[in-house]
Amino acid sequence: MxxxxxxxxxxxxxxxxxxxxxxxxxxxxxxxxxxxxxxxxxxxxxxxxxxxxxxxxxxxxxxxxxxxxxxxxxxxxxxxxxxxxxxxxxxxxxxxxxxxxxxxxxxxxxxxxxxxxxxxxxxxxxxxxxxxxxxxxxxxxxxxxxxxQSIKLSQKIMIQKNINWDDYDSKILQLIAQGEKTINLPKFIPLSLSAIEKRKANIKKQLVLNLGSDKELIDVATNLGFL
The missing domain is CATH 3.40.50.2300 (Response regulator)
Structure with missing residues (x-):
């Protein structure tokens, strides 16, 4: 060249x-x-x-x-x-x-x-x-x-600590990654829609600093090893 x-x-x-x-x-x-x-x-x-x-x-x-x-x-x-x-x-x-x-x-x-x-x-x-x-x-x-890898691990530890990450949070991310709309998530998770939306907003706040799209959320979550 x-x-x-x-x-x-x-x-x-x-x-x-x-x-x-x-x-x-x-x-x-x-x-x-x-x-x-x-x-x-x-x-x-x-x-x-x-x-x-x-x-x-x-x-x-x-x-x-x-x-x-x-x-x-x-x-x-x-x-x-x-x-x-x-x-x-x-x-x-x-x-x-x-x-x-x-x-x-x-x-x-x-x-x-x-x-x-x-x-x-x-x-x-x-x-x-x-x-x-x-x-x-x-x-x-x-x-x-x-x-x-070391930075990913540090970020993952901090995020889990900050938002008290549990199985419901992981399930919310998994379902969104599979293409499920937020409004349909109560069919799969025993939480109210408002509770799910609150968790999703909290996850976004931690993972996507500019509160971006669901795609950005999933890309970051995947990169950090949450999916």
Whole structure:
């Protein structure tokens, strides 16, 4: 393929360990669709802030951003972590696909990041290897939401804890996934329609942050292993 015909995209890589940034760039560069990509690299919040601002001033987009959460702070701009950096990226480049990479995978922490950032990808460093990294990127490139196994488990634990998940909730999801309309669910579950609707709304609130469609609910539930 002629490299000149490939889309010109910009990929931001941020990690406080330069060896990680080098590894990510090497792996991403091996993907055919990235042969013509421009890479921005940064190792702390201040460098990231400057790179983002310079790119915006030059009228350029950032298409993908791989952000480590644990970064040296930039108090002057109230950037204290990679989480703050991602919020800044969302503001300046709303179409940018953000991928969080972190050594942390505690359920409470993972849940907080999802609610504040809602990234297109969330990867625990312990789940990454050189074989899967290009596959992860290509999944996100296709507009799929990617969570590594440790992150999925943390999300599942947190959701079950928050909404006191039981067999009725699982059955509601299963029936919706099978194409049953909500109004018909009392035929299969010994609960009133209002009780079922309340449970469904609560499940949606936890799984689909924007209270999206039933299809979005089922897609997320499947991804998390509830179906």
């Amino acid at each position: 002629d490299k000149s015909n490939l889309p010109k995209r910009t990929i931001l890589l941020v990690d406080d360990h330069p060896i990680n940034v080098d590894s990510y760039q090497t792996l991403l560069s091996s993907i055919e669709s990235n042969k013509n990509a421009e890479y921005l690299v940064a190792f702390d919040c201040e460098q990231t802030y400057n790179a983002i601002n310079k790119h915006q001033i030059n009228g350029k987009n950032i298409d993908f951003a791989f952000i480590d959460i644990n970064l040296p702070e930039y108090p002057e701009k109230k950037l204290f972590s990679g989480s703050d950096v991602t919020i800044l990226i969302r503001k300046k480049f709303p179409l940018c696909k953000i991928i969080i990479i972190s050594m942390h995978k505690e359920p409470n922490w993972v849940n907080q990041i999802f609610k504040s950032v809602n990234p297109e990808g969330f990867i625990a460093k312990s789940d990454i290897n050189y074989k899967c990294f290009p596959e992860i990127f290509q999944s996100i490139e296709k507009n799929e939401i990617y969570m590594s």
